[in-house]
Amino acid sequence: MPTEPLAKRPGGRSARVQAAVYQALTDLAGERDVTRLTIPAVAERAGVNPTTIYRRWGTLQALLAEVAVARGTDAPPSSSGDLRTDLEAYAVRTLADLTRPGGIAFFRAEVSPDIDERRSGLRECLQRATAGLDMVLEASRGRGETPPPAERLLDQIVAPLYFRVVFSVPDTDEAYARALVADLFSGTWHSAVELH
Amino acid sequence: MPTEPLAKRPGGRSARVQAAVYQALTDLAGERDVTRLTIPAVAERAGVNPTTIYRRWGTLQALLAEVAVARGTDAPPSSSGDLRTDLEAYAVRTLADLTRPGGIAFFRAEVSPDIDERRSGLRECLQRATAGLDMVLEASRGRGETPPPAERLLDQIVAPLYFRVVFSVPDTDEAYARALVADLFSGTWHSAVELH
DNA sequence: CAGCTAAAGCAGGTTGATTTGCTTTAGCGA
DNA sequence: TCGCTAAAGCAAATCAACCTGCTTTAGCTG
Known part of the structure; x- marks a missing residue:
């Protein structure tokens, strides 16, 4: 269960990346074919390296869950x-x-x-x-x-x-x-x- | 009405394979981590070649749907x-x-x-x-x-x-x-x- | 029972996600 | 401002699902 606002370095970059990723995920989730909802795809749309997502969230499920909480x-x-x-x-x-x-x-x-x-x-x-x-x-x-x-x-x-x-x-x-x-x-x- | 057993060659082999695959799928679907519910996995458990499943059902979704109907x-x-x-x-x-x-x-x-x-x-x-x-x-x-x-x-x-x-x-x-x-x-x- | 053919098997090859070791960037605190 | 270090980026390797052309098996029919 990932910590929501990252205790360690809340500073600019992490926050920016997180925002970009959240946004990208939300966008892609709204599109027709959710088969294309994949970590590399999110990364690309967010203008972020896939590795970053893998390391920070590990799995798409985890990321989705986190964003789901955030939008609620x-x-x-x-x-x-x-x-x-x-x-x-x-x-x-x-x-x-x-x-x-x-x-x-x-x-x-x-x-x-x-x-x-x-x-x-x-x-x-x-x-x-x-x-x-x-x-x-x-x-x-x-x-x-x-x-x-x-x-x-x-x-x-x-x-x-x-x-x-x-x-x-x-x-x-x-x-x-x-x-x-x-x-x-x-x-x-x-x-x-x-x-x- | 009994459209169940494949119009073309209802004979022994196809039926056997189908039964084995259905059973394997049902088994695997009942297990903890459904991430492992994949065509190769089903094929292996059914003692059948993955290609067979790919060609006959194409996608896991389709297979699941078919079995869902059958169990209903x-x-x-x-x-x-x-x-x-x-x-x-x-x-x-x-x-x-x-x-x-x-x-x-x-x-x-x-x-x-x-x-x-x-x-x-x-x-x-x-x-x-x-x-x-x-x-x-x-x-x-x-x-x-x-x-x-x-x-x-x-x-x-x-x-x-x-x-x-x-x-x-x-x-x-x-x-x-x-x-x-x-x-x-x-x-x-x-x-x-x-x-x- | 012999030949035909649909369906199964097999051995590659392709694609795309996930991993890993390392380098680079940039918040943050001194 | 300067250095420390967490986090981001990058590249190359790995791994697994999925595809393709071909061969083999085995119901079916004459």
Whole structure:
């Protein structure tokens, strides 16, 4: 698990290289044929020597994972004071996250070949997803409400979004994301079964 | 209908090779590091020349896709006469499908690098998923009921299962699969539907 | 059972990613 | 500013997947 902002020499060059590589990776990940998403290719586009990438990140998976984390950290979720509104915003944001160019490539990277890599990568990914959600729920609880458990929301909001994006199901748009939330509210989630 | 065993020369050798390759692929797909899941590796384990695989299937993706289809065709879904029971069986079967060894590898194969490959692969995969579901729904309609639309069931049953399996969420077991169905029945749509 | 031919095997050769030892660059602290 | 050293660059070697032309095997059919 690589250290994100490189403790040793945060100075100009390393930072520049990192930025260039991140950018190059993001660009390439958005392109059609992700088969061409390879370390030498990233290096070339970044104007950097392949060796550098090999030595600093070792594998494409690792690099992708790192960048995935980095792109996740720019979402500023603010509470509106209303659970439903917050959840809708959350759903829409999640969908946007998934559909932005290269989304699948990053997802793929996290569903990594090696089982241990995968576990840790996905755990991280899941935690990021849950974090946004928890914030919303926390706010709700702060208002004295009793929102449904996060687990349930993952199942009913995040899971369908992932599923439909991955499978390219048509009409998976913002309206659909909102509909998912609407569904929750028209239902009786109070009587939720106990998920041991 | 039995298009399975190669139209041209269904005779002994081809069939044997195919069986050996399928088996080898399945074995390897179940192992820890799927990085080692490569054509030469499959060939070696199958006791077959790599060239054979290259010529017959071309790419690992194609082979995986074919085997994925083959392993999907052994599920005999029989209707019990009760929608809920059928759905539970369907959910449990889907979960079993996903969690059986190598499940993730196959899924990964279908979330393929190339966007077109992906679309077609996933379409197929999705169609297989939907097929089982449609059968259940058809049976239900045959009984004069009005079951929820397939789309909704995909969202509320299949999607969470996929999601949780991919993300290794703990406690994603048979009981959970049933709970998903139970949820549906305690939820909204049944108010608009007569359930004997 | 004998010949035809699709499919399997084999031995190269090609391509492209990954590795390695070394040299060069350029932050950073004295 | 100067020297130290982490990190980047470079070149050549390695290694593995994948391809190609050819030979061999073995179902099938007459």
